[in-house]
Amino acid sequence: MNLRNTALLILTGMLAVSCNQHTKQEKLAAEPTYDVVFAKGERVTNDNFTGRVWLNNLVNADSVNQNAVGSVTFEPGARTKWHSHPAGQIILALDGVGYYQEEGKEKVIVRKGEVVKCPIDVPHWHGASADSAFVQVAITGRENGETVWLKPVTDEEYNQGPK
Numbered sequence: 001m002n003l004r005n006t007a008l009l010i011l012t013g014m015l016a017v018s019c020n021q022h023t024k025q026e027k028l029a030a031e032p033t034y035d036v037v038f039a040k041g042e043r044v045t046n047d048n049f050t051g052r053v054w055l056n057n058l059v060n061a062d063s064v065n066q067n068a069v070g071s072v073t074f075e076p077g078a079r080t081k082w083h084s085h086p087a088g089q090i091i092l093a094l095d096g097v098g099y100y101q102e103e104g105k106e107k108v109i110v111r112k113g114e115v116v117k118c119p120i121d122v123p124h125w126h127g128a129s130a131d132s133a134f135v136q137v138a139i140t141g142r143e144n145g146e147t148v149w150l151k152p153v154t155d156e157e158y159n160q161g162p163k
Contacts, residue, residue, distance in 0.1 A: 037094055038071040038137075048149050051078025051127070061142035068142055074098065074134045079127025079158060082150040087141025089118035091126060098134030099162060100126040107162045110134070120144075125153045 041056025052075040059069035066087070071094070082103070091100065093114045100116050101107040103123040110116060110126070118124055128134035140147065 037135075040073050041071060048081050048083070049078060049127075050081075050152060051075055053078050053127075058137070061140075066141060066143040068138075068140045070138050070140075072136050072138055074128035074136075076128050076132055077130050077158075078134075079153050080125045081152050082123050082125050084121050084123045084148045084150070085118060085140055086121060086144035086146075086148070088120045089141070090139040091116040091118065092137040092139070094135040094137060096134040097129040097132040098127060098136065099129055099158075100124065101157075107157075107160055109162045110136075123150055125157075127153075127158075130159075 038056050038058065040054045042054060044053040044055050054073040056071040057068070058071060059065070059067065061068040074096075079099070091110070093110050093112050093116075095112050097112075098110040099107050100110050100118075101124060102119070109129070116126070126136070
């Protein structure tokens, strides 16, 4: 084999490796990536939720700071019962698409990066949309008492069109 053929063989090999690497990088770039802010936590097993839900308690309320903070992950279709908070609640949407509804109002869609303020003592529910998981951070005041859990959200209520 002469020098020209050897050079062509080496160049062809390098080009094949380069193309293969480029294809792998394109494939990786095309696959979705998720940046998890907080660990998923423990599966919720009480009856205050419909569907599969996980809770990671980030901050427990105490005498110094009376806010409880938790990261909640809802699988598609999962949701809370109707409930209210004697000191209100703030929801920070971290990922996915969710729903929020106050009693007597239309359901609204909540997306990553949006914030919802739940008024004091107003019954409401929140959770994932039917086709997307939803991750939220809930900041709940505890100075006026614990969450008041009410009735389950019916499938009819859940499936009513969002605003």
